[in-house]
Amino acid sequence: MTKPETKSETARSSRAPRRTRSAAASRPPRRPGSAKTETPYHHGALREALLQAAERVLERDGLAGLTLRAVAREAGVSHAAPTHHFGDLTGLLSELAAVGFRQFNAAMAASSDAASTPLEHALARPKAYVAYAQAHPGMYGIMFRTERLDYTRPSLHEAAEASFAGLANAVGMMRQEQISEDALTLNQGAAIARAWSMVHGFTTLLLDGRLKDILERLPEGTTAERLLEAMLTAPITAKLPSR
Amino acid sequence: MTKPETKSETARSSRAPRRTRSAAASRPPRRPGSAKTETPYHHGALREALLQAAERVLERDGLAGLTLRAVAREAGVSHAAPTHHFGDLTGLLSELAAVGFRQFNAAMAASSDAASTPLEHALARPKAYVAYAQAHPGMYGIMFRTERLDYTRPSLHEAAEASFAGLANAVGMMRQEQISEDALTLNQGAAIARAWSMVHGFTTLLLDGRLKDILERLPEGTTAERLLEAMLTAPITAKLPSR
DNA sequence: TCCCTTATCTTTACATCGTAAAGATGAGAT
DNA sequence: ATCTCATCTTTACGATGTAAAGATAAGGGA
Numbered sequence: 001m002t003k004p005e006t007k008s009e010t011a012r013s014s015r016a017p018r019r020t021r022s023a024a025a026s027r028p029p030r031r032p033g034s035a036k037t038e039t040p041y042h043h044g045a046l047r048e049a050l051l052q053a054a055e056r057v058l059e060r061d062g063l064a065g066l067t068l069r070a071v072a073r074e075a076g077v078s079h080a081a082p083t084h085h086f087g088d089l090t091g092l093l094s095e096l097a098a099v100g101f102r103q104f105n106a107a108m109a110a111s112s113d114a115a116s117t118p119l120e121h122a123l124a125r126p127k128a129y130v131a132y133a134q135a136h137p138g139m140y141g142i143m144f145r146t147e148r149l150d151y152t153r154p155s156l157h158e159a160a161e162a163s164f165a166g167l168a169n170a171v172g173m174m175r176q177e178q179i180s181e182d183a184l185t186l187n188q189g190a191a192i193a194r195a196w197s198m199v200h201g202f203t204t205l206l207l208d209g210r211l212k213d214i215l216e217r218l219p220e221g222t223t224a225e226r227l228l229e230a231m232l233t234a235p236i237t238a239k240l241p242s243r
Numbered sequence: 244m245t246k247p248e249t250k251s252e253t254a255r256s257s258r259a260p261r262r263t264r265s266a267a268a269s270r271p272p273r274r275p276g277s278a279k280t281e282t283p284y285h286h287g288a289l290r291e292a293l294l295q296a297a298e299r300v301l302e303r304d305g306l307a308g309l310t311l312r313a314v315a316r317e318a319g320v321s322h323a324a325p326t327h328h329f330g331d332l333t334g335l336l337s338e339l340a341a342v343g344f345r346q347f348n349a350a351m352a353a354s355s356d357a358a359s360t361p362l363e364h365a366l367a368r369p370k371a372y373v374a375y376a377q378a379h380p381g382m383y384g385i386m387f388r389t390e391r392l393d394y395t396r397p398s399l400h401e402a403a404e405a406s407f408a409g410l411a412n413a414v415g416m417m418r419q420e421q422i423s424e425d426a427l428t429l430n431q432g433a434a435i436a437r438a439w440s441m442v443h444g445f446t447t448l449l450l451d452g453r454l455k456d457i458l459e460r461l462p463e464g465t466t467a468e469r470l471l472e473a474m475l476t477a478p479i480t481a482k483l484p485s486r
Numbered sequence: 487t488c489c490c491t492t493a494t495c496t497t498t499a500c501a502t503c504g505t506a507a508a509g510a511t512g513a514g515a516t
Numbered sequence: 517a518t519c520t521c522a523t524c525t526t527t528a529c530g531a532t533g534t535a536a537a538g539a540t541a542a543g544g545g546a
Contacts, residue, residue: 042512042523063390067503078525080505085523089504144451145388147306164456184460190473192457193445197474201444202436208387213407214435217427230433231440236479285494285541310532321496323534328494332533 047085049075054096058138063145066138068092090148094156097149100139101159105166107132112170123229125170126199130228133203140207144200171195202228290328292318297339301381306388309381311335333391337399340392343382344402348409350375355413366472368413369442373471376446383450387443414438445471 043049053074058066068089069079086092111128115121133140142149151157171192172179179188205211206224215222286292296317301309311332312322329335354371358364376383385392394400414435415422422431448454449467458465 046523068505069503079503080526081524083505141390144447145390147384147388164453180460182460184457186461186465186470186473187477189457189461189465189470190477191479193448193454193470194441194474194477194479197441197444197448198437199440199444200448201440201442204387204447205436205440205443210407211436214427214432217423217425218429218432222429222432227429227432227436230429231437234430234433234437236434236437289494311534312532322532323497324495326534 043077046075046077046081050077050082050085050092051096051099054092055099055139058096058142059136063138063141066093066142090150091153093142093146093148094150094153096139097143097146098153098155098159100136100143101156101163103136103139104129104132104143105159105163108166119233122174123232125166126195126228126232127225129199130203130206130225133207134224137207140203144204167196168192198231202231286320289318289320289324293320293325293328293335294339294342297335298342298382301339301385302379306381306384309336309385333393334396336385336389336391337393337396339382340386340389341396341398341402343379343386344399344406346379346382347372347375347386348402348406351409362476365417366475368409369438369471369475370468372442373446373449373468376450377467380450383446387447410439411435441474445474 050071054066054071057070057074061070068082071092072079072082075081082092086095108125108128111124111131112121115124149156151160168179171188175188175191177188179192184192202211211224211227215224215227218227293314297309297314300313300317304313311325314335315322315325318324325335329338351368351371354367354374355364358367392399394403411422414431418431418434420431422435427435445454454467454470458467458470461470
């Protein structure tokens, strides 16, 4: 736990000769691949470096540890540097969520492409959905649990929109009908809402440990993935009276 | 925005004569129903008062405004008073979540009791689930969105357990079979997981505004409740190949 | 009745956080 | 060569959670 901030923020009002940035060389090197060991005043690609740092912090310390200052520390810059690139914490979280959505969409697309049989194809995206969330719970938390997201940011809006489009598309394929961009029948909307609600609900419950009760009572060795499959494929016994 | 704290925390190290608590009578009266206008040093029922204050703060200022200090202010006590009753923020949130779960369970039970036709009965609990979340989004957030919950606390554990039991029971009724306490078949587990995931997922997506896209594309005037009904009752077109 | 123990509440203190504002630095245009 | 402006650092402030110590009252035993 290195925290050189506290002292430098409180003490030293004695106007010490301004150190030329390279004097603080006790930090980890910032760009390992770079040839320059001298850390320049201008980083050059701070924005991306901060996003990567944020991802590291998130995976290491979880959602609670993901603060503006922690990210700045991880990137080796002053605690106020992120503000310039992201405005505020909401900005950083939103851009990070956009990164997550892109990873997320890519994972689902890849999984869908790799499917061969119809059953595999039907389960590919849901499985990839849950798998991504389990592999990157922090990211998933930022994308779906955080309140501080600004969807007016183009990058986030686009990435989230793509995610939704992929879902609607998959549902349309399953129903063997074209899903229009601007109008939906009630049944179409219900199908999309059902697919999304089911997978999203399953994922959040799973990540929150709320499915443990069920999994423990299931036949020995039943995994979450197996339960997901069953949930998506098992026949619905008590059919509701349709109206 | 009244904040008498900042000053009293920083200044006055001059050891002023300790005022006898009634000198700080510029605050709102604490127990409106009580006959004593003199605010006593010992509150008497601070724990419950704090929980009610927390609920008020939550409804007024949302999840972000629900802090230990804000709750203490709302209750008219010092900012450290809650610590004694709840240990830390997690403790307060957990107890408040327990209150929420009890309200939640009661609402679903009442709705279920009021149903007459089979269709109504099948939709009663899901509708009550979503309705509670819409009426108390803050509470729902604490119960299902917060990471800081301590399920080892008996009150929370019990209330959450009761919620789950009610769900499992309802699913069992729907399937017209007894659901055992300690063992489940895969299909039973799948049915429970499906019901819970669907309703929970729908609710979180709805509260997060993520269903707006769908609702807007639906026939004019389709409400979220109608979409929920359709999601739960509409026939599933493309049946997955069962294994 | 008096004292003592203990639970309850307040004060004080501290590290951390988000954010604003002003200063320092250097890259690129003129 | 100078100017301009984006980038990054310093400094500062209010707010928060939490710990620790002090003040206050309630209740029980002598």
